[in-house]
Amino acid sequence: MTLSGKSLEKSNIEEKINLYINALKLDSEDVDAAKALAFCYKDLGRLDLAIKYFSIAKRKTPFDKVLYYELGKLEYAKRNYVKAIKHFMNAVKLSPNYTESIIAMGEVHEEIEEFNMAEMIYLKILEKSPTNQEACLKLGYLYIKTGDYKKALNCFRDVLAQDTQNSEAYYGLAKCFDEAGKEIEARRYYKKYLNMEPHGEKSNIISSRLKEMSIPKRKTSISRSHLRLV
Numbered sequence: 001m002t003l004s005g006k007s008l009e010k011s012n013i014e015e016k017i018n019l020y021i022n023a024l025k026l027d028s029e030d031v032d033a034a035k036a037l038a039f040c041y042k043d044l045g046r047l048d049l050a051i052k053y054f055s056i057a058k059r060k061t062p063f064d065k066v067l068y069y070e071l072g073k074l075e076y077a078k079r080n081y082v083k084a085i086k087h088f089m090n091a092v093k094l095s096p097n098y099t100e101s102i103i104a105m106g107e108v109h110e111e112i113e114e115f116n117m118a119e120m121i122y123l124k125i126l127e128k129s130p131t132n133q134e135a136c137l138k139l140g141y142l143y144i145k146t147g148d149y150k151k152a153l154n155c156f157r158d159v160l161a162q163d164t165q166n167s168e169a170y171y172g173l174a175k176c177f178d179e180a181g182k183e184i185e186a187r188r189y190y191k192k193y194l195n196m197e198p199h200g201e202k203s204n205i206i207s208s209r210l211k212e213m214s215i216p217k218r219k220t221s222i223s224r225s226h227l228r229l230v
Contacts, residue, residue, distance in 0.1 A: 013040050031060045038070070047074050065094040069101045076108055084108050099125060103135060106142075115146055133159050133166065140172045144179055152176045167196040171206075183213050 017040045023033040038053035051074050058067040072087030085108050091101040106121035119142060125135040140155030153176055159169040174189035190206045197203060 010044065013043055016040050029060060031057050034060070035067070042070070042074065047078055050074055063094060065091040065098055065101070068094070069098070069104070072101065072104055076104070076111075081108050081112050097128075099129070099132065099135070103138060106135075106138060110142060110145070115142060118142055131162055133162060133169075137168055137172060140169075140176070144172075144176050147179075149176050149180045165196070167193050167200065170196065171202055174206075178209070187213060 017037060020033045020037040020040065023030050024037070027033075034053045034057040038050045038057060041047075041050035041053065051071060054067055054071050054074070058064065058071065061067065068087045068091035072084045072091065075081075075084040075087060085105055088101045088105045088108070092098050092105075095101075102121060102125055106118045106125075109115075109118040109121065119139065122135045122139040122142065125132050126139070129135070136155050136159050140152045140159075143149070143152035143155065153173065156169045156172040156176065159166050159172075163169075170189050170192045174186050174193060177183075177189065178186035187210065190210055193200070194203060194206055
Protein backbone atom coordinates (compact mmCIF):
# COMPACT_ATOMS: atom_id res chain seq x y z
CA MET A 1 0.00 0.00 0.00
CA THR A 2 1.26 3.49 -0.87
CA LEU A 3 1.81 6.18 1.76
CA SER A 4 -1.21 8.08 0.48
CA GLY A 5 -3.27 4.90 0.71
CA LYS A 6 -2.15 4.31 4.30
CA SER A 7 -2.96 7.92 5.20
CA LEU A 8 -6.43 7.57 3.70
CA GLU A 9 -7.01 4.30 5.56
CA LYS A 10 -5.90 5.89 8.85
CA SER A 11 -8.15 8.87 8.20
CA ASN A 12 -11.11 6.55 7.60
CA ILE A 13 -10.43 4.68 10.84
CA GLU A 14 -10.22 7.94 12.78
CA GLU A 15 -13.57 9.01 11.32
CA LYS A 16 -15.06 5.73 12.52
CA ILE A 17 -13.55 6.27 15.96
CA ASN A 18 -15.31 9.65 16.25
CA LEU A 19 -18.55 8.02 15.14
CA TYR A 20 -18.33 5.25 17.75
CA ILE A 21 -17.29 7.63 20.53
CA ASN A 22 -20.36 9.76 19.79
CA ALA A 23 -22.51 6.62 19.80
CA LEU A 24 -21.21 5.72 23.26
CA LYS A 25 -21.91 9.24 24.49
CA LEU A 26 -25.53 8.81 23.42
CA ASP A 27 -25.76 5.29 24.83
CA SER A 28 -23.05 4.08 27.19
CA GLU A 29 -24.53 0.55 26.97
CA ASP A 30 -23.90 0.30 23.22
CA VAL A 31 -21.75 -2.85 23.21
CA ASP A 32 -21.38 -2.92 19.43
CA ALA A 33 -19.93 0.59 19.46
CA ALA A 34 -17.47 -0.34 22.23
CA LYS A 35 -16.33 -3.44 20.32
CA ALA A 36 -16.03 -1.55 17.05
CA LEU A 37 -14.04 1.18 18.80
CA ALA A 38 -11.70 -1.43 20.28
CA PHE A 39 -11.05 -2.97 16.85
CA CYS A 40 -10.32 0.49 15.41
CA TYR A 41 -7.75 1.22 18.09
CA LYS A 42 -6.27 -2.24 17.57
CA ASP A 43 -5.87 -1.52 13.84
CA LEU A 44 -4.07 1.71 14.70
CA GLY A 45 -1.75 -0.10 17.11
CA ARG A 46 -3.08 1.83 20.11
CA LEU A 47 -3.15 -1.23 22.29
CA ASP A 48 -4.03 0.37 25.63
CA LEU A 49 -7.15 1.99 24.22
CA ALA A 50 -8.09 -1.23 22.45
CA ILE A 51 -7.78 -3.09 25.75
CA LYS A 52 -9.87 -0.42 27.47
CA TYR A 53 -12.82 -0.75 25.09
CA PHE A 54 -12.66 -4.54 24.76
CA SER A 55 -12.77 -4.61 28.58
CA ILE A 56 -15.81 -2.31 28.61
CA ALA A 57 -17.54 -4.58 26.10
CA LYS A 58 -16.59 -7.65 28.13
CA ARG A 59 -18.15 -6.24 31.29
CA LYS A 60 -21.41 -5.74 29.42
CA THR A 61 -21.29 -9.12 27.60
CA PRO A 62 -19.19 -11.43 29.82
CA PHE A 63 -20.02 -14.55 27.79
CA ASP A 64 -18.49 -13.38 24.49
CA LYS A 65 -15.48 -15.64 23.90
CA VAL A 66 -14.08 -13.38 21.15
CA LEU A 67 -13.61 -10.52 23.60
CA TYR A 68 -11.44 -12.67 25.86
CA TYR A 69 -9.47 -13.88 22.84
CA GLU A 70 -8.87 -10.34 21.58
CA LEU A 71 -7.80 -9.20 25.05
CA GLY A 72 -5.43 -12.15 25.20
CA LYS A 73 -3.84 -11.24 21.87
CA LEU A 74 -3.39 -7.64 22.96
CA GLU A 75 -1.82 -8.57 26.29
CA TYR A 76 0.44 -11.00 24.44
CA ALA A 77 1.53 -8.17 22.14
CA LYS A 78 2.36 -6.13 25.24
CA ARG A 79 4.29 -9.11 26.68
CA ASN A 80 1.91 -9.42 29.59
CA TYR A 81 2.02 -13.19 29.30
CA VAL A 82 0.21 -14.12 32.51
CA LYS A 83 -2.71 -11.86 31.64
CA ALA A 84 -2.73 -13.20 28.08
CA ILE A 85 -2.96 -16.82 29.20
CA LYS A 86 -5.73 -15.95 31.65
CA HIS A 87 -7.82 -14.36 28.88
CA PHE A 88 -7.25 -17.27 26.50
CA MET A 89 -8.22 -19.73 29.23
CA ASN A 90 -11.43 -17.79 29.91
CA ALA A 91 -12.27 -17.93 26.20
CA VAL A 92 -11.76 -21.70 26.20
CA LYS A 93 -13.90 -22.09 29.33
CA LEU A 94 -16.73 -20.44 27.42
CA SER A 95 -16.06 -22.52 24.31
CA PRO A 96 -13.91 -25.66 24.88
CA ASN A 97 -13.39 -26.15 21.13
CA TYR A 98 -12.22 -22.59 20.51
CA THR A 99 -9.10 -23.71 18.65
CA GLU A 100 -7.75 -20.21 17.91
CA SER A 101 -7.58 -19.45 21.62
CA ILE A 102 -6.01 -22.82 22.46
CA ILE A 103 -3.33 -22.31 19.80
CA ALA A 104 -2.71 -18.80 21.12
CA MET A 105 -2.06 -20.29 24.57
CA GLY A 106 0.50 -22.58 22.99
CA GLU A 107 2.18 -19.58 21.37
CA VAL A 108 2.46 -17.79 24.71
CA HIS A 109 4.03 -20.84 26.35
CA GLU A 110 6.48 -21.03 23.45
CA GLU A 111 7.36 -17.37 23.89
CA ILE A 112 8.25 -17.87 27.55
CA GLU A 113 10.14 -21.06 26.64
CA GLU A 114 7.74 -23.45 28.33
CA PHE A 115 8.17 -25.81 25.40
CA ASN A 116 6.75 -28.92 27.07
CA MET A 117 3.51 -27.09 27.83
CA ALA A 118 3.29 -25.72 24.28
CA GLU A 119 3.88 -29.20 22.86
CA MET A 120 1.16 -30.66 25.07
CA ILE A 121 -1.31 -28.00 23.91
CA TYR A 122 -0.64 -28.55 20.19
CA LEU A 123 -0.75 -32.34 20.59
CA LYS A 124 -4.06 -32.06 22.45
CA ILE A 125 -5.55 -30.14 19.54
CA LEU A 126 -4.31 -32.74 17.07
CA GLU A 127 -5.67 -35.53 19.23
CA LYS A 128 -9.14 -34.04 18.87
CA SER A 129 -8.67 -32.80 15.32
CA PRO A 130 -5.90 -34.68 13.47
CA THR A 131 -6.37 -32.60 10.33
CA ASN A 132 -5.80 -29.23 12.02
CA GLN A 133 -3.04 -27.89 9.83
CA GLU A 134 -2.31 -24.79 11.89
CA ALA A 135 -1.65 -26.83 15.03
CA CYS A 136 0.51 -29.26 13.05
CA LEU A 137 2.58 -26.41 11.61
CA LYS A 138 2.98 -24.84 15.04
CA LEU A 139 4.14 -28.17 16.42
CA GLY A 140 6.62 -28.55 13.56
CA TYR A 141 8.18 -25.15 14.23
CA LEU A 142 8.28 -25.91 17.94
CA TYR A 143 10.24 -29.10 17.24
CA ILE A 144 12.72 -27.08 15.16
CA LYS A 145 13.26 -24.84 18.19
CA THR A 146 13.91 -27.83 20.41
CA GLY A 147 16.13 -29.57 17.86
CA ASP A 148 13.72 -32.47 17.27
CA TYR A 149 14.20 -32.31 13.52
CA LYS A 150 12.76 -35.71 12.67
CA LYS A 151 9.53 -34.91 14.52
CA ALA A 152 9.44 -31.52 12.81
CA LEU A 153 9.76 -33.09 9.37
CA ASN A 154 6.94 -35.50 10.17
CA CYS A 155 4.67 -32.58 11.10
CA PHE A 156 5.30 -30.69 7.87
CA ARG A 157 4.91 -33.85 5.82
CA ASP A 158 1.61 -34.58 7.57
CA VAL A 159 0.34 -31.18 6.45
CA LEU A 160 1.48 -31.78 2.88
CA ALA A 161 -0.25 -35.16 2.89
CA GLN A 162 -3.49 -33.21 3.36
CA ASP A 163 -2.64 -30.24 1.17
CA THR A 164 0.16 -30.42 -1.40
CA GLN A 165 -0.21 -26.67 -2.03
CA ASN A 166 0.53 -25.58 1.53
CA SER A 167 3.49 -23.26 1.01
CA GLU A 168 4.04 -22.83 4.75
CA ALA A 169 4.70 -26.56 5.09
CA TYR A 170 7.34 -26.38 2.34
CA TYR A 171 8.96 -23.48 4.16
CA GLY A 172 8.89 -25.52 7.35
CA LEU A 173 10.68 -28.39 5.62
CA ALA A 174 13.28 -25.97 4.26
CA LYS A 175 13.81 -24.36 7.66
CA CYS A 176 14.15 -27.74 9.32
CA PHE A 177 16.74 -29.02 6.84
CA ASP A 178 18.55 -25.68 7.04
CA GLU A 179 18.76 -25.77 10.84
CA ALA A 180 20.03 -29.34 10.65
CA GLY A 181 22.79 -28.41 8.21
CA LYS A 182 21.23 -30.16 5.21
CA GLU A 183 21.64 -27.34 2.70
CA ILE A 184 20.89 -29.31 -0.48
CA GLU A 185 17.46 -30.31 0.85
CA ALA A 186 16.91 -26.85 2.33
CA ARG A 187 17.57 -25.18 -1.03
CA ARG A 188 15.09 -27.48 -2.72
CA TYR A 189 12.24 -26.54 -0.41
CA TYR A 190 13.12 -22.86 -0.18
CA LYS A 191 12.89 -22.74 -3.98
CA LYS A 192 9.61 -24.65 -3.85
CA TYR A 193 8.21 -21.98 -1.53
CA LEU A 194 9.44 -19.18 -3.79
CA ASN A 195 7.85 -20.81 -6.83
CA MET A 196 4.55 -20.92 -4.99
CA GLU A 197 4.83 -17.55 -3.24
CA PRO A 198 7.15 -15.30 -5.30
CA HIS A 199 5.92 -12.27 -3.38
CA GLY A 200 5.16 -14.02 -0.08
CA GLU A 201 6.01 -12.53 3.28
CA LYS A 202 9.06 -14.80 3.59
CA SER A 203 10.31 -14.37 0.02
CA ASN A 204 12.93 -11.71 0.76
CA ILE A 205 14.31 -13.63 3.72
CA ILE A 206 14.49 -16.83 1.66
CA SER A 207 16.19 -15.09 -1.26
CA SER A 208 18.83 -13.69 1.10
CA ARG A 209 19.36 -17.10 2.65
CA LEU A 210 19.75 -18.74 -0.77
CA LYS A 211 22.40 -16.16 -1.67
CA GLU A 212 24.25 -16.98 1.55
CA MET A 213 24.12 -20.66 0.67
CA SER A 214 25.63 -19.99 -2.76
CA ILE A 215 28.82 -18.57 -1.20
CA PRO A 216 31.50 -21.30 -0.99
CA LYS A 217 32.32 -22.24 2.58
CA ARG A 218 35.57 -23.42 4.06
CA LYS A 219 35.48 -26.95 5.34
CA THR A 220 35.44 -27.23 9.10
CA SER A 221 35.90 -30.14 11.42
CA ILE A 222 32.49 -29.52 12.93
CA SER A 223 29.42 -30.08 10.79
CA ARG A 224 25.76 -30.76 11.34
CA SER A 225 25.39 -32.49 8.00
CA HIS A 226 25.70 -35.91 9.66
CA LEU A 227 22.43 -35.49 11.52
CA ARG A 228 19.91 -38.13 10.57
CA LEU A 229 16.50 -36.79 9.68
CA VAL A 230 14.86 -39.71 7.95
